[in-house]
Amino acid sequence: xxxxxxxxxxxxxxxxxxxxxxxxxxxxxxxxxxxxxxxxxxxxxxxxxxxxxxxxxxxxxxxxxxxxxxxxxxxxxxxxxxxxxxxxxxxxxxxxxxxxxxxxxxxxxxxxxxxxxxxxxxxxxxxxxxxxxxxxxxxxxxxxxxxxxxxxxxxxxxxxxxxxxxxxxxxxxxxxx
Numbered sequence: 138x139x140x141x142x143x144x145x146x147x148x149x150x151x152x153x154x155x156x157x158x159x160x161x162x163x164x165x166x167x168x169x170x171x172x173x174x175x176x177x178x179x180x181x182x183x184x185x186x187x188x189x190x191x192x193x194x195x196x197x198x199x200x201x202x203x204x205x206x207x208x209x210x211x212x213x214x215x216x217x218x219x220x221x222x223x224x225x226x227x228x229x230x231x232x233x234x235x236x237x238x239x240x241x242x243x244x245x246x247x248x249x250x251x252x253x254x255x256x257x258x259x260x261x262x263x264x265x266x267x268x269x270x271x272x273x274x275x276x277x278x279x280x281x282x283x284x285x286x287x288x289x290x291x292x293x294x295x296x297x298x299x300x301x302x303x304x305x306x307x308x309x310x311x312x313x314x
Contacts, residue, residue, distance in 0.1 A: 166198070167206045168240065169247055171233055174216055178228035181207055 166188075173179065173187050184207070185198040207227055210216035215233035218225045229237075237244055282295055 165247065166202065167209065168243060170203070170206055171210060171215055171229065171237060172244055172247065174210075174227050175229045175234065175237060178219070178226050180224050180226055184227065 169188060169191075170184055173184050173191075177183075177187075179187065181200070181204055185200070185203050188198045188203075189196060207216065210227070210233070211218055213232075214230055215236055216227045217230050218227055220226070279295065282291065
């Protein structure tokens, strides 16, 4: 079963750059549906909308993908269907709750990396603010150190600390790519 991005390849590149990843397997998508059904009994259409919302618009589920997975959840006894106003509404069963409890680590990791641009920019702004605050504290500390009686040993120690911090940052960002 396939899952896809909305929009053009350009959107996919942006999504990749922002660390967004689509559902890799139908198993992940199946688990996501079960989590969404646990949150709220819903129709298949509403579940597809919720998946797109959770992905910030960078993922659009297709009926040909979702409905067979919902049928599978029903067949396995993890979800049940109720007819409400002529619509099939999926709700989680006790067996479905047990399945989610058994796979709690996977559930916790499920949405990581599946954020849209709004959440990404919010996180980026928060990180930039933290870096700005840390830089200001560092500059104040260096100025305070320099305004005190400065010895060669103290200046050497300051250079060592700053050099180590820069190497640590370089290594961290080099390893995270």
